[in-house]
Amino acid sequence: MIREHVEPIWMRPPTSYRSRKIIIFFIALISIFQLLRLRPRLSFRNPFPHRTERPCASISIPDIPEAPSEASTQWTRLQELFDHHPPNLVLERGDFKGGQLAKPTIALLADYLDMTMDEASAMRDQHAELIAALPTYPQGLFRGHGIVILAGGKYSEIAATTLGMIRLLGSRLPIEVWMIDRVEEKEGWCDDLLTQGIACRFVSDYLQDMSAFSHHYQLKIAAIMCSSFTEVLFLDGDSMPVVNPDKIFDAPAYLKTGAVLWPDYWKATESPYTGYITGRSPEKDTQLPDFQTVDSGQMLWNKEKQWKALCLSAYYNYFGPTYWYTLFTQGGSGWGDKDTFPTALRALGAEWTMIPHHLQTQRYDDGTGHGKGSGMAMMQADPSDMKDFKPLFLHSNFIKFSVRRLMCDTCIEDPSALKPEQRLKGKEVTFNGSVTNRKSPIWESLTFGKRIFSTKVKDELNDMGKLDTEKDMWRVMTKVGCEGVFSDEKICRRVSKHLERTFGEVSQWEGGAERMCS
Numbered sequence: 001m002i003r004e005h006v007e008p009i010w011m012r013p014p015t016s017y018r019s020r021k022i023i024i025f026f027i028a029l030i031s032i033f034q035l036l037r038l039r040p041r042l043s044f045r046n047p048f049p050h051r052t053e054r055p056c057a058s059i060s061i062p063d064i065p066e067a068p069s070e071a072s073t074q075w076t077r078l079q080e081l082f083d084h085h086p087p088n089l090v091l092e093r094g095d096f097k098g099g100q101l102a103k104p105t106i107a108l109l110a111d112y113l114d115m116t117m118d119e120a121s122a123m124r125d126q127h128a129e130l131i132a133a134l135p136t137y138p139q140g141l142f143r144g145h146g147i148v149i150l151a152g153g154k155y156s157e158i159a160a161t162t163l164g165m166i167r168l169l170g171s172r173l174p175i176e177v178w179m180i181d182r183v184e185e186k187e188g189w190c191d192d193l194l195t196q197g198i199a200c201r202f203v204s205d206y207l208q209d210m211s212a213f214s215h216h217y218q219l220k221i222a223a224i225m226c227s228s229f230t231e232v233l234f235l236d237g238d239s240m241p242v243v244n245p246d247k248i249f250d251a252p253a254y255l256k257t258g259a260v261l262w263p264d265y266w267k268a269t270e271s272p273y274t275g276y277i278t279g280r281s282p283e284k285d286t287q288l289p290d291f292q293t294v295d296s297g298q299m300l301w302n303k304e305k306q307w308k309a310l311c312l313s314a315y316y317n318y319f320g321p322t323y324w325y326t327l328f329t330q331g332g333s334g335w336g337d338k339d340t341f342p343t344a345l346r347a348l349g350a351e352w353t354m355i356p357h358h359l360q361t362q363r364y365d366d367g368t369g370h371g372k373g374s375g376m377a378m379m380q381a382d383p384s385d386m387k388d389f390k391p392l393f394l395h396s397n398f399i400k401f402s403v404r405r406l407m408c409d410t411c412i413e414d415p416s417a418l419k420p421e422q423r424l425k426g427k428e429v430t431f432n433g434s435v436t437n438r439k440s441p442i443w444e445s446l447t448f449g450k451r452i453f454s455t456k457v458k459d460e461l462n463d464m465g466k467l468d469t470e471k472d473m474w475r476v477m478t479k480v481g482c483e484g485v486f487s488d489e490k491i492c493r494r495v496s497k498h499l500e501r502t503f504g505e506v507s508q509w510e511g512g513a514e515r516m517c518s
Contacts, residue, residue, distance in 0.1 A: 048432065071225070074075070078315075091113060095112070107310065109272055113273070117284065119467050120276055127467070142303060146175060146227070148234045156186050172197075174198075176229070177201065206226045225303070230303055231302050238395065250384070251383040253383050259302070263294060264334060266292075266334070268291055270328050273285075277327070293329075294342050294354070297397070306352070316343065355386075361378065403480050403486065405433050474514050477495055
């Protein structure tokens with residue numbers, strides 16, 4: 001008979017010891033689970049591996065302007081000059097929209113405006129008188145070079161991404177962010193920007209009378225002219241660099257002319273009277289205009305070299321909605337400020353640079369790398385290379401890269417983004433982002449962690465030894481969504497998750513981390 005072996009009791013581990021082992025085992029499991037769940041908070045991976053230093057510490061902040069400043073005085077004198085030379089007609093935009101001008105004829109352009117040759121001649125004389133009275137450049141008023149960005153209200157959230165991209169890419173340029181007034185400032189944003197070498201400016205501090213400015217884009221010219229810089233890289237809030245823009249002021253074409261503009265999609269649809277009224281032609285044009293319109297989302301200006309052209313553009317914008325915008329576009333696509341700049345340069349016979357490279361359309365990702373649809377953004381070229389197209393700016397003319405507009409679920413609109421009549425009602429206004437809108441062309445990408453852009457531009461940038469622009473944008477938007485005045489806990493989780501699922505990068509911003517600049 002075989003007896004079952006039974007360990008002596010003194011060899012058995014006591015019950016309390018076995019219990020402790022079990023408890024320790026479960027504690028270890030719980031700890032591992034917590035580590036995995038909180039992994040984004042514990043990562044110290046550098047989100048900007050291409051940067052060897054943090055650029056903001058030594059960037060000089062633009063001087064705080066005196067009030068009233070000399071720049072304000074200059075603008076007041078210009079405004080008085082403009083008021084003495086008002087257009088002799090009111091030209092309404094009407095119903096003549098872009099689709100009708102896709103293939104314009106000279107007959108179509110000539111028949112749109114209700115204007116006689118006598119009226120055009122009278123305006124031509126007034127325009128010539130204005131040009132003769134344009135002031136010379138105010139020596140000693142401006143200095144240095146830097147970036148000017150138009151923001152304020154709902155545009156500030158978009159500009160926050162652009163500003164983050166500029167600093168992420170290593171730019172050391174001083175920056176001025178321009179808004180209409182302090183009502184447009186998101187509370188605390190300007191204090192935050194100062195830590196990044198960025199100063200806020202308010203147009204209302206410079207323009208005593210703003211009654212002529214009914215459209216936000218009319219303010220571009222005021223921001224350029226009143227900025228503290230002699231040399232200005234102007235950017236719309238939705239036009240961001242894809243590589244460090246600091247060397248743009250050394251581009252040979254810019255150094256030669258002092259004005260660089262970028263092309264838009266379509267040919268000009270100006271009235272045949274435009275050249276005659278502005279003094280460019282001796283008579284009414286009988287041929288279609290053979291030049292491209294411009295994309296004013298990015299412009300490069302030397303104010304000392306091109307001061308009179310800027311003053312004339314300011315005149316066109318001052319009376320833009322009631323006359324010049326319609327004359328230059330006849331109500332078609334691009335009605336607004338954009339064509340006031342090249343028209344002023346042509347009217348003065350000034351030398352200037354139009355980028356010779358046609359813009360590249362950035363399309364939605366379709367999995368093939370080539371993209372689908374009509375496009376969501378415009379890639380513009382670096383003026384330093386007039387031979388080969390090298391990407392420098394991404395102008396997001398359709399999808400606006402504001403982290404709240406993309407990732408929000410019933411967010412409360414900030415008071416700075418409300419219209420005056422909405423503020424008066426005193427009620428909360430909410431909105432939903434693209435992530436909740438199944439009809440949005442990027443809903444699927446945001447929901448399932450896919451790229452938004454086609455990979456074509458990423459591959460081109462990599463060929464240049466550069467970076468993944470879309471990943472950089474999401475790095476910035478993660479920072480904006482998780483830290484600072486635009487942060488929100490739910491948005492932070494969503495944007496951090498998108499960064500990790502789509503690009504395989506764990507966010508270091510969730511829960512607070514080092515600042516992009518200090």
